[in-house]
Amino acid sequence: MKLAYIYDAVYPWIKGGAEKRIYEISKRLAERGHEVHWYGLKWWDGERDIAVDGVYLHGIGNWDDLYVNGRRSIKKSD
Numbered sequence: 001m002k003l004a005y006i007y008d009a010v011y012p013w014i015k016g017g018a019e020k021r022i023y024e025i026s027k028r029l030a031e032r033g034h035e036v037h038w039y040g041l042k043w044w045d046g047e048r049d050i051a052v053d054g055v056y057l058h059g060i061g062n063w064d065d066l067y068v069n070g071r072r073s074i075k076k077s078d
Contacts, residue, residue, distance in 0.1 A: 001034045001035070002034070002035045002037070003026075003029060003034055003035070003036045003037070004036075004037045004038070004039060005022050005026065005036075005037070005038045005039065005040075006039045006040070007019070007022060007038070007039075007040050008040050008041050008063075009040065009041070009043075010038060010040040010041065010043050010044075010057060011023035013043035013044060014043065022038065023053075023055070026038060026053075026055040027053045027054065027055060030053065030054030030055050031054060035056070036054070036055045036056065037055075037056045037057075037058060038055055038056070038057050038058065039058045039060050040057070040058075040059070040060065041059065041060070041061050041062065041063040042059025042060070042061065042062055042063065043059070043063055044057075044059070048060075
């Protein structure tokens with residue numbers, strides 16, 4: 001089965017509860033032979049498309065500040 005997540009923050013670069021949950025579920029599904037893709041902001045250096053623990057990560061935008069004045073930012077990144 002092919003699965004995709006679309007979420008701006010990507011674990012392990014952002015260590016929130018939702019990010020960790022998506023990562024753990026994705027890793028376990030990949031271990032069972034599923035093809036898992038996660039589309040989010042590019043938090044890492046290097047290529048836009050990488051694989052971590054069997055999960056394909058796709059950086060679809062550059063990040064600025066995830067939080068501004070203590071609240072999640074909705075500002076468009078360049």
